[in-house]
Amino acid sequence: MITPGDLIVRNRVLDAVRAFFRGRGYLAVETPVLLPVLIPERWIEPVACGGGFLQTSPEICMKRLLARGHARIFQICRCFRNGERGRLHLPEFSMLEWYRSGADYRGLMSESEDLVRSVLSSAAGFSGSLPDPFPRITVERAFSLYAGVSADEAVAAGEFERLLVERVEPALAEMGAVFLHDYPAELASLARLAPDGRVAERFELYVSGVELVNGFSELADPDEQRQRFAAELEICGGMMPDRFLDDLAGMGEAAGAALGIDRLVMLALGADRIDRAVAVTPEEL
Amino acid sequence: MYTASDLRKGLKLMVDGDPYIITDFEFSKPGKGQALYRCRMRNLLTGNSTDRTFRSNDRFEPAPLDERDMQYLYSQGDEFHFMDNSTYEQISMGRDILGDAVNFLIDNMEVKVLFYDGRPIDITLPIFVNLTVTKADPWVKGDTSGTDTKPVTVETGYVLQVPPFIEEGDKIQVDTRSGEYITRVKE
Numbered sequence: 161m162i163t164p165g166d167l168i169v170r171n172r173v174l175d176a177v178r179a180f181f182r183g184r185g186y187l188a189v190e191t192p193v194l195l196p197v198l199i200p201e202r203w204i205e206p207v208a209c210g211g212g213f214l215q216t217s218p219e220i221c222m223k224r225l226l227a228r229g230h231a232r233i234f235q236i237c238r239c240f241r242n243g244e245r246g247r248l249h250l251p252e253f254s255m256l257e258w259y260r261s262g263a264d265y266r267g268l269m270s271e272s273e274d275l276v277r278s279v280l281s282s283a284a285g286f287s288g289s290l291p292d293p294f295p296r297i298t299v300e301r302a303f304s305l306y307a308g309v310s311a312d313e314a315v316a317a318g319e320f321e322r323l324l325v326e327r328v329e330p331a332l333a334e335m336g337a338v339f340l341h342d343y344p345a346e347l348a349s350l351a352r353l354a355p356d357g358r359v360a361e362r363f364e365l366y367v368s369g370v371e372l373v374n375g376f377s378e379l380a381d382p383d384e385q386r387q388r389f390a391a392e393l394e395i396c397g398g399m400m401p402d403r404f405l406d407d408l409a410g411m412g413e414a415a416g417a418a419l420g421i422d423r424l425v426m427l428a429l430g431a432d433r434i435d436r437a438v439a440v441t442p443e444e445l
Numbered sequence: 446m447y448t449a450s451d452l453r454k455g456l457k458l459m460v461d462g463d464p465y466i467i468t469d470f471e472f473s474k475p476g477k478g479q480a481l482y483r484c485r486m487r488n489l490l491t492g493n494s495t496d497r498t499f500r501s502n503d504r505f506e507p508a509p510l511d512e513r514d515m516q517y518l519y520s521q522g523d524e525f526h527f528m529d530n531s532t533y534e535q536i537s538m539g540r541d542i543l544g545d546a547v548n549f550l551i552d553n554m555e556v557k558v559l560f561y562d563g564r565p566i567d568i569t570l571p572i573f574v575n576l577t578v579t580k581a582d583p584w585v586k587g588d589t590s591g592t593d594t595k596p597v598t599v600e601t602g603y604v605l606q607v608p609p610f611i612e613e614g615d616k617i618q619v620d621t622r623s624g625e626y627i628t629r630v631k632e
Contacts, residue, residue: 201477203478203479246471246473247472248473321476321478321479324475325475325481325498326483347476371475374476374477
């Protein structure tokens with residue numbers, strides 16, 4: 161149960177995040193939560209509502225804003241993912257997403273590091289360590305070091321997530337704050353592939369073992385994006401987000417990242433469950 | 446049939462042909478990937494704990510368990526005899542199954558016995574039981590040794606720490622989950 165003191169910490173974290181982005185020339189935006197069509201993602205179950213769906217992330221509208229020439233935008237909004245509940249999961253949660261034209265995932269890794277450092281270094285409850293700089297380790301290297309198999313083999317065997325959770329993440333937790341980057345191409349439906357074509361330019365930032373930020377160089381090729389969506393739709397069904405794809409042609413090079421606000425508050429509090437970071441948990445409703 | 450989303454602490458289910466109870470549970474979903482259900486579970490037959498990770502498409506049979514209200518009758522050596530309150534059928538269980546429960550069993554106690562496939566595998570006692578103290582050192586008033594508890598033996602042979610004023614013949618209430626003294630009972 162959240163205390164008045166915890167709610168004050170939550171306010172401070174939100175203020176610090178907004179101040180960070182305003183200081184860097186980002187525009188705060190708000191986009192619709194109720195959407196007629198979503199980005200097809202097989203492992204995310206949306207909440208159907210009013211003939212459409214509640215957003216699982218604001219990505220689809222924010223990238224359309226990028227394509228219309230808004231070069232630096234951020235948003236803090238509610239997202240909904242049915243059935244996701246655990247120590248680090250809520251079915252309704254607060255997401256920060258930010259996008260930047262002309263940047264790639266390396267630029268956003270640096271920006272994520274600056275953001276997290278600026279919020280957590282002044283949080284009295286934060287008990288982890290923030291190395292300077294945050295180390296960066298490729299998925300390939302992390303899997304060979306900690307899981308004993310190559311990442312590609314793990315994907316092929318359908319064991320990527322299990323090995324990541326059971327073997328890799330505990331090792332990352334020891335490092336304080338660390339970027340895991342260059343994911344197998346199959347695991348990033350919206351990220352651009354690296355020039356070698358084998359990995360996607362995608363990263364996850366782990367802080368004290370908590371997966372906090374997911375970011376990537378955006379795939380800006382509408383044809384390739386359509387093919388990837390078509391493959392995903394064969395598995396999970398749904399509609400093709402045609403208008404998003406129409407706008408994508410105008411987006412140009414860009415990168416974007418998503419951060420779980422409730423998890424950031426949880427770290428700022430030194431809490432070990434996400435429950436303490438939110439005003440009311442779903443079980444209390 | 447259970448699905449992965451039914452998994453939670455306390456659920457009893459069949460895994461690899463054995464009945465298990467989930468003792469610890471964590472939902473995890475790395476990087477927009479598939480959901481994982483990480484369980485620590487105890488084999489209800491062997492008592493061994495093991496960690497397993499399940500996926501959203503995993504399915505489980507409920508463990509064919511049956512809990513019956515029974516009464517404890519008596520013990521004979523290492524065998525403890527119980528009677529079903531509704532059918533009057535009698536069964537016996539050994540110390541290996543009963544574990545710490547033998548410390549709290551007194552004649553005519555109402556208990557719940559868990560059956561798997563027709564055989565008893567576990568027992569649930571009342572949370573609080575009243576036991577008679579059969580052996581206690583006398584309370585020395587003005588004792589300045591600084592200890593605020595002393596060991597006593599109760600009618601089942603169990604030894605526990607109690608406040609110094611407890612005497613032989615007293616009845617005390619004990620928490621069967623922790624095995625600890627709660628209060629002295631006046632009769």
